[in-house]
Amino acid sequence: MSSANPIPYKIFLSENEIPSFWYNLRADMPTKPAPLLNPATCRPMTAAELGRVFCDELVSQELDNDTRLIPIPDDIRDFYHMYRPSPVVRAYCLEKKLDTPAHIYYKFEGNNTSGSHKLNSAIAQAYYAKKQGLRGVTTETGAGQWGTALSMSCAYLGLDLHVYMVKISYEQKPGRKEVMRTYGASVTPSPSDTTAAGRAILNAHPGTNGSLGCAISEAVEYATTHEGYRYVLGSVLNQVVLHQSIIGLEAKAALDKYNVTPDIIIGCAGGGSNLGGLIAPFMGEKLRGEKDYRFIAVEPASCPSFTRGRFAYDYCDTGEVCPLAKMYTLGSQFIPSPNHAGGLRFHGMSPILSQLYHDGMMEARAVEQTSVFEAAELFARTEGILPAPESSHAIRVAIDEALKCKQSGQSKDILFGLTGTGYFDLSAYKNYNDGTMVDSIPTDDDLSQAFAQLPKVPQ
Amino acid sequence: MSSANPIPYKIFLSENEIPSFWYNLRADMPTKPAPLLNPATCRPMTAAELGRVFCDELVSQELDNDTRLIPIPDDIRDFYHMYRPSPVVRAYCLEKKLDTPAHIYYKFEGNNTSGSHKLNSAIAQAYYAKKQGLRGVTTETGAGQWGTALSMSCAYLGLDLHVYMVKISYEQKPGRKEVMRTYGASVTPSPSDTTAAGRAILNAHPGTNGSLGCAISEAVEYATTHEGYRYVLGSVLNQVVLHQSIIGLEAKAALDKYNVTPDIIIGCAGGGSNLGGLIAPFMGEKLRGEKDYRFIAVEPASCPSFTRGRFAYDYCDTGEVCPLAKMYTLGSQFIPSPNHAGGLRFHGMSPILSQLYHDGMMEARAVEQTSVFEAAELFARTEGILPAPESSHAIRVAIDEALKCKQSGQSKDILFGLTGTGYFDLSAYKNYNDGTMVDSIPTDDDLSQAFAQLPKVPQ
Numbered sequence: 045m046s047s048a049n050p051i052p053y054k055i056f057l058s059e060n061e062i063p064s065f066w067y068n069l070r071a072d073m074p075t076k077p078a079p080l081l082n083p084a085t086c087r088p089m090t091a092a093e094l095g096r097v098f099c100d101e102l103v104s105q106e107l108d109n110d111t112r113l114i115p116i117p118d119d120i121r122d123f124y125h126m127y128r129p130s131p132v133v134r135a136y137c138l139e140k141k142l143d144t145p146a147h148i149y150y151k152f153e154g155n156n157t158s159g160s161h162k163l164n165s166a167i168a169q170a171y172y173a174k175k176q177g178l179r180g181v182t183t184e185t186g187a188g189q190w191g192t193a194l195s196m197s198c199a200y201l202g203l204d205l206h207v208y209m210v211k212i213s214y215e216q217k218p219g220r221k222e223v224m225r226t227y228g229a230s231v232t233p234s235p236s237d238t239t240a241a242g243r244a245i246l247n248a249h250p251g252t253n254g255s256l257g258c259a260i261s262e263a264v265e266y267a268t269t270h271e272g273y274r275y276v277l278g279s280v281l282n283q284v285v286l287h288q289s290i291i292g293l294e295a296k297a298a299l300d301k302y303n304v305t306p307d308i309i310i311g312c313a314g315g316g317s318n319l320g321g322l323i324a325p326f327m328g329e330k331l332r333g334e335k336d337y338r339f340i341a342v343e344p345a346s347c348p349s350f351t352r353g354r355f356a357y358d359y360c361d362t363g364e365v366c367p368l369a370k371m372y373t374l375g376s377q378f379i380p381s382p383n384h385a386g387g388l389r390f391h392g393m394s395p396i397l398s399q400l401y402h403d404g405m406m407e408a409r410a411v412e413q414t415s416v417f418e419a420a421e422l423f424a425r426t427e428g429i430l431p432a433p434e435s436s437h438a439i440r441v442a443i444d445e446a447l448k449c450k451q452s453g454q455s456k457d458i459l460f461g462l463t464g465t466g467y468f469d470l471s472a473y474k475n476y477n478d479g480t481m482v483d484s485i486p487t488d489d490d491l492s493q494a495f496a497q498l499p500k501v502p503q
Numbered sequence: 504m505s506s507a508n509p510i511p512y513k514i515f516l517s518e519n520e521i522p523s524f525w526y527n528l529r530a531d532m533p534t535k536p537a538p539l540l541n542p543a544t545c546r547p548m549t550a551a552e553l554g555r556v557f558c559d560e561l562v563s564q565e566l567d568n569d570t571r572l573i574p575i576p577d578d579i580r581d582f583y584h585m586y587r588p589s590p591v592v593r594a595y596c597l598e599k600k601l602d603t604p605a606h607i608y609y610k611f612e613g614n615n616t617s618g619s620h621k622l623n624s625a626i627a628q629a630y631y632a633k634k635q636g637l638r639g640v641t642t643e644t645g646a647g648q649w650g651t652a653l654s655m656s657c658a659y660l661g662l663d664l665h666v667y668m669v670k671i672s673y674e675q676k677p678g679r680k681e682v683m684r685t686y687g688a689s690v691t692p693s694p695s696d697t698t699a700a701g702r703a704i705l706n707a708h709p710g711t712n713g714s715l716g717c718a719i720s721e722a723v724e725y726a727t728t729h730e731g732y733r734y735v736l737g738s739v740l741n742q743v744v745l746h747q748s749i750i751g752l753e754a755k756a757a758l759d760k761y762n763v764t765p766d767i768i769i770g771c772a773g774g775g776s777n778l779g780g781l782i783a784p785f786m787g788e789k790l791r792g793e794k795d796y797r798f799i800a801v802e803p804a805s806c807p808s809f810t811r812g813r814f815a816y817d818y819c820d821t822g823e824v825c826p827l828a829k830m831y832t833l834g835s836q837f838i839p840s841p842n843h844a845g846g847l848r849f850h851g852m853s854p855i856l857s858q859l860y861h862d863g864m865m866e867a868r869a870v871e872q873t874s875v876f877e878a879a880e881l882f883a884r885t886e887g888i889l890p891a892p893e894s895s896h897a898i899r900v901a902i903d904e905a906l907k908c909k910q911s912g913q914s915k916d917i918l919f920g921l922t923g924t925g926y927f928d929l930s931a932y933k934n935y936n937d938g939t940m941v942d943s944i945p946t947d948d949d950l951s952q953a954f955a956q957l958p959k960v961p962q
Contacts, residue, residue, distance in 0.1 A: 471677075
């Protein structure tokens with residue numbers, strides 16, 4: 045643990061080593077992710093149909109299963125320069141604390157004001173909207189990481205932004221809202237009276253706390269009924285996994301410098317954007333038969349899409365206004381028990397990752413909340429970074445794998461994604477510190493009921 | 504603004520370039536800072552007297568006006584490796600926005616979970632306490648940056664920590680408190696019934712919101728009445744400026760790599776630890792006649808120690824239990840109007856900086872709150888970092904100087920200290936965003952009344 049160690053605590057690439065291409069994992073997948081379907085016709089969504097909601101260039105990225113490398117425009121790279129490259133950190137202090145022969149590395153994406161990796165795709169999506177000559181974009185946000193990232197990107201480019209924020213988060217997370225306002229975004233608690241969808245829900249359920257599904261419906265409605273606006277989304281979509289590939293490309297370049305080949309690569313999985321981005325170039329090598337890696341997706345036991353879900357076509361939103369995606373899903377009507385990993389509470393999973401998991405290319409593990417916070421606290425105290433609850437799912441499994449190495453005496457190289465910081469998640473930490481946090485997982489009956497509502501489309 | 508630019512956005516030193524010595528500016532000062540006085544005897548505090556409150560090694564650093572370079576112990580350097588070196592950032596985006604020929608650089612100390620530069624001294628003070636075989640340390644915290652930094656350091660070293668947190672902050676900043684608890688600190692709202700000082704105040708003023716002065720009294724009392732404890736302090740003291748010299752040493756090394764010599768160096772000034780640390784090696788060159796620089800201390804107009812204070816011996820705390828320090832002061836009984844730059848609300852100033860200012864080696868400027876937040880918002884939107892209100896005082900003057908360059912056509916190199924992030928200051932941003940923020944400066948009468956209560960000691 046001294047400066048004589050050949051691998052530094054933090055491996056930084058130089059700025060001219062920031063990747064100039066995103067890597068499109070789909071190009072190397074033998075079985076491509078299934079196409080999005082129009083729920084009315086059950087036929088693949090066309091570019092024209094998608095273009096009513098999304099920017100043209102993003103539609104083209106969404107549908108492109110073939111182009112392996114997609115150039116990152118200079119203006120986006122300029123923005124990346126402000127907060128990238130992000131470091132790969134060797135967790136020397138954690139290794140010492142665990143007394144493990146394993147070598148633990150983490151790619152840290154939290155050192156920017158959005159507090160997470162979301163900024164990587166937010167700037168890309170905002171850029172293409174600006175390039176198309178649009179006035180602005182709309183989106184929904186729950187916990188607020190995505191909304192913050194998008195507000196930073198829109199402020200930088202001079203683009204208008206309307207965020208529909210789930211009402212309960214709007215009230216309980218005033219800090220996040222204020223960051224978005226400081227970046228010039230207009231933030232509306234959802235449901236609101238600014239859209240037909242919002243008014244309908246307010247009429248039917250006066251006093252409702254809102255939901256992500258409702259906020260999506262409002263954001264999509266605003267975008268499609270106002271000239272010069274499009275809707276953008278921070279996870280699940282193929283385009284988002286594409287943009288997030290910069291995480292894995294940088295991580296691989298940094299480790300390659302020190303001839304480190306990770307044996308295990310671990311990421312938390314909600315909609316799958318961070319995990320997909322982190323593993324992309326490594327998975328590419330595995331798909332091409334060049335190298336082998338173990339990949340572990342970590343999800344909350346309260347929302348276990350991979351480990352207990354179905355691989356089926358389903359709505360991406362509870363409001364059922366979005367296209368159908370083929371993915372591991374718990375059913376769009378599934379409501380996870382209250383838990384604090386806000387960003388991992390999505391009922392479905394990226395179609396890309398779903399296909400790879402279905403094809404046996406990766407593993408998945410579900411972990412319970414209290415064990416996640418136990419890992420988070422240990423990490424904070426040894427590595428000096430207060431992790432986001434979402435990221436802490438990956439920390440939990442990285443620690444578990446390192447402890448297995450301690451038992452077996454093996455010195456494996458473990459890489460995990462530390463997607464963000466927990467500065468706006470302190471009510472969850474308070475629950476843990478107070479000893480009032482409880483675990484809760486869905487029963488088989490809960491899941492059967494949700495599965496019964498899966499849409500009746502040809503699978 | 505492309506990658507062809509010879510100076511990168513972020514200049515990182517490599518880890519083996521992290522300084523191995525702190526630089527003791529006092530060694531190069533022709534007039535040394537005046538010694539701390541025992542208020543009972545009005546004679547200089549001896550090492551034995553100071554040793555009842557502070558750790559032995561820190562007492563020795565406090566009193567050492569001669570040793571120019573003081574080695575940083577390996578264990579502290581290991582900890583520094585976790586979050587240092589911090590980058591010097593070239594503010595290309597801000598320069599472009601201002602359309603100025605000036606080159607703006609900032610040394611960013613906020614990329615760690617404490618959110619500020621405070622960690623640099625916290626780990627040093629905790630280390631020496633541990634080395635002395637102590638069980639723990641005590642401190643006070645207002646806004647909570649110092650308490651957070653110290654809790655991280657104590658968790659890392661396995662040292663007990665009792666924080667007395669000003670009651671109003673304890674209630675209004677639950678996030679900060681939770682971070683400290685996550686790092687294992689015990690946090691007590693002050694005044695409390697755990698000390699005689701606290702009980703006396705509770706009796707005299709039931710329902711009081713507390714004050715920093717009261718919290719200091721309680722922390723000192725706890726440390727001096729419990730076996731194996733000492734008290735530690737995050738600013739003002741000579742030892743703190745010493746530890747913070749790592750900011751300036753790294754900044755200078757980074758700029759030297761690109762042959763950049765700053766014309767103007769700007770820092771916000773509360774107790775003076777960040778400003779003292781940032782300017783230390785540059786001021787050393789100026790004192791030794793090797794180079795010339797302009798230094799600007801920026802303070803809030805609501806608490807203008809340098810620009811409207813007296814250079815006199817005064818108490819460091821409102822409770823008048825601490826030694827007397829000769830410094831620019833508004834009087835220990837001065838109460839600044841409510842403003843949001845919590846860390847800059849101290850009535851006095853580092854004795855080192857006070858002497859240098861008195862000797863004409865640096866300038867000072869007082870700025871009003873709304874203009875500070877205007878600068879903060881501009882900075883956040885262009886440079887992508889939400890700055891702490893304290894740090895934003897420096898941003899304000901850096902922008903002002905860059906705009907002067909625009910008028911004059913001069914291309915000056917400006918360096919400022921970005922001490923921290925504003926993630927826990929969003930109620931202040933809310934005031935600004937809502938348009939309800941007001942400026943308020945003390946009247947001459949306010950100051951005269953406070954000066955009248957300065958202690959009657961030989962100056």
